[in-house]
Amino acid sequence: MKIGEGVAGHTAMTSAPVIIEDAENSRLWSVKVDERTHFQTKSILSVPLLFREKVVGVVQLINKKNGGVFTGRDLRSVEMMCIPIATALVNAKLFKExxxxxxxxxxxxxxxxxKRDRYTAGHTRRVTRYAMWIAEEINLPAAEKKWLALSGILHDIGKIGIxxxxxxxxGPLGSGEFETMKQHTVFGAEIVExxxxxxKVVGGILYHHEKMDGSGYPKGLKGEEIPLFARIISVADTYDAMTTDRPYRKGLSSEEAxxxxxxxxxxxxDPDMVAAFLRRIPREVRDEN
Ligand SMILES: [Fe+2]
Incomplete structure (x- = not known):
């Protein structure tokens, strides 16, 4: 609905409430709406949601229950309800921003x-995308997905300390160098902590190089001791590492990886995370080609 269009649009444009007793005979009402919805609109009460004198939305009540018309008293009751609704709406918008x-x-x-690591351009974004595919396949709740995305984005942040x-x-790292490199998981967790x-994102960062059999790092956690986010990122991270070219080796094809x-x-x-990724990857590769 655009500003100025229909009853709600008019209410938004003028910042003033509207009471319509007979919709059919109102110049503000468009009968097309009822034609589309097969609903019969008779009376309307339309109230602007105001926050600091600015319209942030419109509340519209249609057809009073007893078949009568909306009154000034109804309007005052709705206006009272609109105050917390407008505040909640503004807060939700601010929170989203x-x-x-x-x-x-x-x-x-x-x-x-x-930018410091010349071999991994785009790695973070790809890992996060792959982690989201797994999350969707295992039906991870939306609120958890946001935290997982953030874990994916920040999983290698500790490399700032390497x-x-x-x-x-x-070329491949020597054993001492590899021990230093392992520290990026700990550094990352220390930064984010x-x-x-x-x-909620610390586990995904600290444990994304753990392995199910306990041979990973930094703690050698086993199986479900490894947080779920880390088990997801581990699959996404390794797939990306395998399919990306390095100076000393060519990346594998998606099929090989x-x-x-x-x-x-x-x-x-985690076999469930691999299974989820393998379910998804053929569709994504097909869509890419
Ligand atoms: Fe890493």
Whole structure:
């Protein structure tokens, strides 16, 4: 509904309530709405939702229950209800904007880390996308998906603490270097732990290199001791690492990489997460081509 269009649009445009006793004979009412919905509109009470004198929405009541017309008293009752509704609406909008800004800030931070690591351009975004595919396949609730996305975005944030000569080494790392590299999980968790509201994403960052058989790092957790987000990110992260070219090896094809995931399902990866990813990947690869 556009501003100025129909009864609600008129209410929004004028910031004033409207009482219509007989919709059919009102110039504001469009009979097309009823034709489309097969509903019969008779009386209307339309009230603007005001927040600091600005219209943030419109509440519309249609057809008074007893068949009568809406009165000034009805209007006053609705106006009283509109105050908390308008406040809740504004708060919800602000919260959404804040959340969006927060996600974008996290992505910008992750991009900044990637700029240091010349082999992993786009890695964070791809890992997050793959993690979301798994989340959808296992029907993860929407609220949890947001936290998982943030875990995906921030999973390698600890690489900020790894020296360039190790982070950008041309070739496999030596054992001492690998021990240093492992620290990125701990560094990442330490950074994020400081932000109280991000408590839910710490597990996904700290444990994304753990393996189901207990041979991973940093703690050597086993099976479901590994938080769910970490078990999801682990599959997404490894698939991306396998399918991306490195200076010392060419990336695997999607088919080859999924075969590898299958081989390591149960020992390295949670079989349910691998199964979810394998269910999804053919569709995504087909859509890409
Ligand atoms: Fe990592």
């Amino acid at each position: 804040l959340e969006q800004t927060f996600m974008e800030t996290a992505l910008a931070l992750a991009d900044a880390i990637e 020296r360039d000569n190790i982070l950008n080494k041309d 400081k932000i109280h509201s991000l408590g 999924t075969k590898e995931l299958e081989k390591m399902s149960g020992s390295q990866f």
